[in-house]
Every structure is written in structure tokens, then in C-alpha cells.
Amino acid sequence: MLLLLGRTIPLSFAQRTMPERRPFVRLPTDVYPVNYGLSLKPDLIDFTFEGKLEALVEVTQATNQIVMNCADIDIITASFVPQGGEEINATGFNYQNEDEKVTLSFPSALQKGFGTLKIDFVGELNDKMKGFYRSKYTSPTGEIRYAAVTQFEATDARRAFPCWDEPAIKATFDITLIVPKDRVALSNMNVIDRKPHPDDENLVEVKFATTPIMSTYLVAFVIGEYDYVESQSSDGVMVRVYTPVGKAEQGKFALEVATKTLPFYNDYFSVPYPLPKIDLIAIADFAAGAMENWGLVTYRETALLIDPKNSCSSSRQWVALVVGHELAHQWFGNLVTMEWWTHLWLNEGFASWIEYLCVDHCFPEYDIWTQFVSADYTRALDLDALDSSHPIEVNVGHPSEVDEIFDAISYSKGASVIRMLHNYIGDEDFRKGMNAYLLKFQHKNASTGDCLLWESLVTREQLKLKKEKHFESNPPVVTPSFDPKCTKLKVLLDRQETTITLNSVGPDQWIKINPGTVGFYRIQYSSSMLESLLPGIRDLSLQPVDRLGLQNDLFSLSRAGMISTVEVLKLMEAFVNEPNYTVWSDLSCNLGVLSSLLSHTDFHEEIQEFIRDLFTPIGLKLGWDSKPGEGHLDALLRSLVLGKLGKAGHKPTLEEARRRFKDHVDGKQVLPADLRSPVYLTVLKHGDSATLDTMLKLHKQADMQEEKNRIERVLGAISAPDLIQKVLNFALSEDVRPQDTVSVIGGVAGSSKQGRKAAWKFVKDNWEELYNRYQGGFLISRLIKLTVDGFAIDKMAVEVKSFFESHPAPAAERTVQQCCENILLNAAWLKRDAEDIHQYLLQRKAPPV
8 A cells, every 4th residue: 555744841752652552352263254245236326335245154163143343334134044054143233333343143152164144234435535435536528426436454344344354364255246337347356247237227237256365455346437458468467557538548657567567576476466357447536545455456546647748757657666566565465464454564665665676677767776765765764763653563453553554664664674684685585585485375464473574585593683773862873983994894783882993995085884875774974984975975986875875864963963954064065066866856855854944043045045056056957948868867857956946936947937837828838747846836936816826727727637736736835824825725625636635735834934834723723624534544644744743843842732632633643743753853953053054054155254
């Protein structure tokens, strides 16, 4: 699945407090399913559905009750038919709504052996983007219609049918959908029968083949209107990409990626893909980025659809990564499944690592492993430095606790640790280990503890990994002092501390620790070692990933108070000749954090000047228009640099952006997709109400979700308080899809001090509506992080903590803690370094004496 921010502080902030755990008991094991025969009939007008379940179950010990998961479903009748025996009607249904369970009571004990559990039930096609829900779309004729779609991970299959909704309770599924005859009906398996419904000539019964044994959270069905493109992979699997009607062309890129990816994974794992087909489908209203349902993978439109003319390079890359991630899950997650949500990182960490391996195979020109360091590795280190971080593996009980671990630790730290391990033992042994693991556990469940994965991967006795935590509040970091010698030396740190002596290194030579930025740790160099590395940055003799890692480590150390931020600014100035997109991207991101921090001071303009000075040379070199021979990374770099210069108020960039924007709006010269984000951002940042109105008009006219999202993400850049409010109101309007409201509000909060205050007030004022929309999902965590993470005043941490004490959001408890900690760290950082930063920024402009 995915893919996801006067000291009167209570002491509890400084302590490592974990969210309170709610009492929770897993389902009893006296009855478990072997096969679900499931028939569902959705009503796309009244937003309800009728269901019939006939499940073959095994009673392992006599009992007079059956406990299952069930939420927002009304059971009408239930009975049990023992094999070869008489039907026994259930005499009571006791719903435990808090635990999302139902207990079916029977008048006499159900004896050991097999039998059929029959349940008739009704439910609601909800609008919460979870369970069996409705997704709103506009038909090609402009009519509002609804599809019925599913999202079951982590614990929402129980909203579509009563079931044993735990990943370890696997069964096979025979699914039948009764749907309008003019709609497409899809499920995990291929269609084996389609016939008219006996009672209604407008309906058809669509029956799907029996699934392999699988977990409930991977079951899926979709009923709606779609076009598709199809192809067969070289190993014989039918691949289809389903798109909105009239947009089949936009499925071609994902189809190409999928047909390359399946054989790549078949070969890498030496285990064939076990289903006859795989469908990838774009869903209009979708909370996550995508979901790996076995054989029917669901996506946000922006994670699947690519328009050759109107999609930018970063969108193509995103689609490639998400397709690679979800298809990896078809083996790692679907064929072998985690035993419980505690082991989620096995699923997500692995898929988040191998998606890069896959994209590197399909698109070597993306230099994707360098991008991994900026997108995943450093992001995970940042979150892991907080007191309120968590181990890769987290004990999870109650369903409300599951959503909060879909975070950068499970995904990005998991992926970074697997990358480190892969690098350590080598690709050949790693692949052998993967194969042994998948063969042993296929169609079963695995946990971290009994994980043959580690036995398979690490057979050498000497591997002992020890991690020293780097706290941002008081961090112990690897602080080496070396007498250098070798060209390359590999040391396994298997104790708390070690000293390595290197001899005969000349004064003009440098030492780089953690070459390739593979080891998952921060490095603090002595001043002289750091000084000796600067020429390696300027002359580019350090590889890009190390130039990036060095800068990122230093930035993190400055935030933690271990070095002055001025040291980082001096280092950043050494990047004047930098050609690499990912290095610039990471620099830009960190300067964004600093700019946001300094918006709380009266010298915010000076840091803008620093940004303009740093980015102007590369901006001049790149220019506005792509040149012959340029590739994917040049397009990404141009977009990044022009956006950074425009936002920072670089006059020539602003003037050119305004000129090109006017031509674009007037229809004289359409902006290339890669220039739209930087131009939109620049004109809005320095724009007025007319600019905002024009942008909202462009949003309304846009036929493609990618373009709508592109505009939504930058609307918050507008400066005037009344216009900021207008953008916030727009976020909750019908014009913005429910999952995208978060990025509009987040864009406002991230753009200015004024925006941050307004966004936080807006979230508080509209909390009931927002919480009702995203309750229990990770979007609520993202909303909170984007809104409050940038504050830098101690009292704001108190205010945020107190608001969420009186407005509890169980799935976001950990996020609230992390945000409060970040606010305190920002405040401390500002107090500690603001004056020194100010002086440095003034001095660098002072004429030499």
C-alpha cells in the first residue's frame, strides 16, 4: 500500500511516551474459514448493498457461538449446516461495535468437523474511502455518477462482509457480483461466468474463478464504467490497465511498466506469478496511493494515468515506482503474508526497497538509487531521530493502532535497512535467500521473529548489527577520529565503540565514512576532516550520493544542536558547481525547512537572498527550455530550480514566469508539463486575487487529475490573508476530491507564517467535518503533520497537545506526539542559532574591508 510532518512545557514532552494501548483480543480459533462463497449486489443509487455469505468452515472444538469481524453491517439471518446434518439457525447476533466483532449464538453446540455458515446481510456503500465504498466520477457527458469500489487494508473487509478479518486467517474465495449490465465488474480472479439475473433483466451475475488461499485484506471488487488497454507479459500473464472512459491512452505507460515488471520479479524471486491475470485500475476517490489487492491492484488516478502531452517527468517516475511497489507485493505480502500487523514492515519495507530495484531495471536513466537516499533514507533518519519514533517492528493490537504505523519507519527505514543488508551480503546471496523464503512460506504467513528471511539472507555468524540511536534532542552519533590510510575499508561495527587506525594519507586526500550512503546512521566529522571533504564537493570527485549524504547529515546535526547551522550554510555554498538533480533536490528541501524556520524571524528576506544566490548559477545554466539530448533528470532539475528561484523572488525568473503564464492562459503557447508547477507556484507566490481566480479557473477546466492536483498543491503559496482563507474554503469544496483536501490545506500551512496560522485555525474550526471524513485513516495523520509541524514556538506545542486531548484521534496519536516534539525542536533551534545565522547572512553580503 502505500505510500506516507516562556517555557511552560510539560515534562511529558521530553520523555519517550508511547500512545496508550487499547485492550484487544484476537479472534478465537475454534471456528475458522476454509472457503468464502460470497455474493454481493450493490445499489449504485441508494448506496447500499445486499450480501449472501456461504462459508465452508471447520469447527476445531465444539462451541455454541461463532465470533467474527463485522462493522457497519446488519445481519438479517444466520445459520450453520454441519456436513451431512440439519441446518441450525442462529438465535442471536451480539455486535461488539467498539471491537468491530459480532458473536453469532446457536441453540446447541456446533460439533467438531466441517460445515457451512450461511449469513444474509445488508450494508452501506459509504463515502469514507474504506471498506466497500462509493467513488464519485463525472461521465464523459458531464453527468455525476458513482462506482462501487473496495479498500480493505488494514481492517476493513469486515465492512463489506462478516469475516475473520486477520491476515493469518487465510481462505479461498468464490465471488459473485450482481451488477447493472452496462457496468464493468472486476475482482481478484478472472470471470468464469456472466449471465442475466433471473429477477431483473437490467442486472447480470458475474462469477469469478476461485482465488488461491489468501488474506481478507487483499480481496477486492470494483463495479463501474472503465475503458482498458491490455497486453501479455513475456511469461504469459494477461495485464490490463483500466482507466476512466475515454482515457484508455493514459493507461499505456503503466501497462508498459507492468509488463516489464512482472517478468523481472518472476526472474528475481524464481517464483512464478500465481494468478492468470492482473488488473491495474484507476479509482477516482482513493485515500492511499495504491493498494496491492491480489490480481486487482487499485490506484489513485495520479499514480496510474500518464498523458504523453500533459504529464510531467516526476509523474511518470511516480507511476513507475508505485506500479513496481504494488506488483512486488503480489509475491511479498500476498503470496507470503505477515502473520499480524506487528510485522507490517516486512511487507512495506521490502516493497519500498525493491520498487527502486525494479525501476532501475526498467529506467536506468532515472538514477533512481540516488533518489532513494533523498526520498526514503534521509526521511527515515529524520523521523527515527525523534524521541517519539518507534522500532521498525511495533506491537499492534486494536485496529485503531494499525493505521499509525503506515509511516516512514515501516516503509522508508524498513527499505533502508534492507538496502544496507543487500549491499552487505551481495545480490546473488540475497536472491537465493528471497527464493528460499518465498518457497517455504508461500500461501502462508511469516513474522519477523521466525523469519526464514534472515536465516536465508544471513548465514554468516559474524553479522551482528548494533544501532546507536541518534536523538535530535540529545544525539549520540558516530564521531570518528581517524589517522587515514586506505582507499576502501569495510568494518563491521559489532560493539558500542571502536577505533580504526589508518596510515599514510596525504594532506590533500580526504576520508569519507559510509561511502555510497548505505549504512543507516548519521556521521559527525571533526572540523578538519570536514574541511578536507569540501574540495571533493566542489570538484565533484565525491560521488553524488555522498555529496548529498554529507550535506544531509550536517543539516540534521545542526537541527540537533551538535553543530552551528552556519557550518551547514558554509557547506551549502560549496555546491555552486553541482550538476546532480537529487543533490539539488535534497539541498532545496533542507533550505525549505530553514526558510520555514526563519519565517518566525524578522530576517526571512535574507535567507531568500541566500537561496537566490545559491540557485542562480544553475538556473542560468539550465535556462527555461529543454535542449536536444537532455533527459528525465534534466527536466526534473529545471522544474526544481525555477520553482525555487521563483518562490524566493528572483526577479528575472518571476518576470519570465508571468510572461509564460499569460501566454499559457491566453492559449498562445501552452506550458510544457514540466514547467507548469514552477510557473504556477511563482505567479501565485507573488500574485493577487486575479491570479488566484485565473488559477481556480484553470483547475475547473482541467480534465486530468494530475493537473488538478498540480494546481491544488501550489494554491497555498498566495500571500494575502483574505486569499489564503479563500484557498482554505476551496479545500473543502466539491471541486476538490476528498483525498486531495489534505494537500491543499498542507500547501497553505507550508507556504508562510501567515498560512500556517490560518491553516491550523481552519483545521480546528472544521475538525468535526475533517475527522468524520478521514477517521481512522492515515490521511488524518498526514493532515495534522502538514498543518502543525512547522510551528516554532514552545506554547504551540502545548496548544496542539491540548487540542488533541480534547479532540482525540486514536490513529494519529503518535503523529501528534511527533509534531509536538518537532515544534519544541524548532523552537530550541531558533533560540540557539537565529542570531548566528542572521550575522552570517549579513556578513556574506558585507563588502570586504
